[in-house]
Amino acid sequence: MSDNRTETTERTDRERSADSSASATETDPLLRIEDVWKSYGDEEVLRGIDLEVDRGDVEVLVGPSGSGKSTMLRCINRLTEVDSGHIYLDDLDVTAADTNPDAVRQQIGMVFQDINLFAHLTARKNVTLGLRKVRGFSKEQARQRADSELERVGLADQADSYPAQLSGGQKQRVGIARALAMDPEVMLFDEPTSALDPELSNEVLEVMQGLVAEGMTMVVVTHEMRFARGGASRITFLAEGEIVERGPPEQLFENPTHERTAQFFESIRHD
Numbered sequence: 001m002s003d004n005r006t007e008t009t010e011r012t013d014r015e016r017s018a019d020s021s022a023s024a025t026e027t028d029p030l031l032r033i034e035d036v037w038k039s040y041g042d043e044e045v046l047r048g049i050d051l052e053v054d055r056g057d058v059e060v061l062v063g064p065s066g067s068g069k070s071t072m073l074r075c076i077n078r079l080t081e082v083d084s085g086h087i088y089l090d091d092l093d094v095t096a097a098d099t100n101p102d103a104v105r106q107q108i109g110m111v112f113q114d115i116n117l118f119a120h121l122t123a124r125k126n127v128t129l130g131l132r133k134v135r136g137f138s139k140e141q142a143r144q145r146a147d148s149e150l151e152r153v154g155l156a157d158q159a160d161s162y163p164a165q166l167s168g169g170q171k172q173r174v175g176i177a178r179a180l181a182m183d184p185e186v187m188l189f190d191e192p193t194s195a196l197d198p199e200l201s202n203e204v205l206e207v208m209q210g211l212v213a214e215g216m217t218m219v220v221v222t223h224e225m226r227f228a229r230g231g232a233s234r235i236t237f238l239a240e241g242e243i244v245e246r247g248p249p250e251q252l253f254e255n256p257t258h259e260r261t262a263q264f265f266e267s268i269r270h271d
């Protein structure tokens, strides 16, 4: 009797979950970060982070140096393991032990501050490499995808150039094309312009603005407040591994609720 009841309950739960996932995919947050903790030795770098990012939204993470922004991004695409808590991309538990980190990184592209292209490969080959090795694309398919991604970042004419022949901004755009080529659900950017001169930063920021306009879901760590103000759906202000305040750009820039946020935005205004 009790066995039957359990079965019935299980079936109902499954059905309910099937129903909700059928209708929820478009409306549920694409990325859910639940009570994530991370320490290095005695230092608690992330202290109970909860964050949800909707499909098509752009989340900008700001905060003082050492507040845990990069660590947060690295946990999202499993370059760093969380100590506890969960991160979900749709239904995929990114943090689960049996989730393959490579599968995570196909769906969550990342662009770093350091532009790590292979020096001995052309821009095109830097983009096709992952498509061939990880996605199993044929040579021709990979070439076509690479060329269309290079065009997307404004580098159609540089496909045959080697990294040494490209400016820092162009190299960073190849890095973006390489991440986009995997057709990710989410793009993570970790200070993509901080190694670049202002002029070269601008061309990278323009590409990022283009992705915002396309509706790409993005989590961005940046000191570029113009991008944060113009591109962010929400800004999260982190300090000492905790979210102090989160809201639309106008709230954090004009009317922060917390003194700590006000001080931070005041300090960067004078940078």
Ligand SMILES: Nc1ncnc2c1ncn2[C@@H]1O[C@H](COP(=O)(O)OP(=O)(O)OP(=O)(O)O)[C@@H](O)[C@H]1O
Residues within 6 Å of the ligand: 040, 043, 045, 063, 064, 065, 066, 067, 068, 069, 070, 071, 072
């Ligand atoms: N692999 C690691 N091993 C040990 N400590 C680390 C490691 N990675 C980060 N940390 C420490 O964790 C803290 C948070 O670093 P994190 O890079 O996440 O901060 P951040 O907010 O991105 O800083 P910044 O703006 O300077 O890049 C720092 O004190 C840093 O030294």
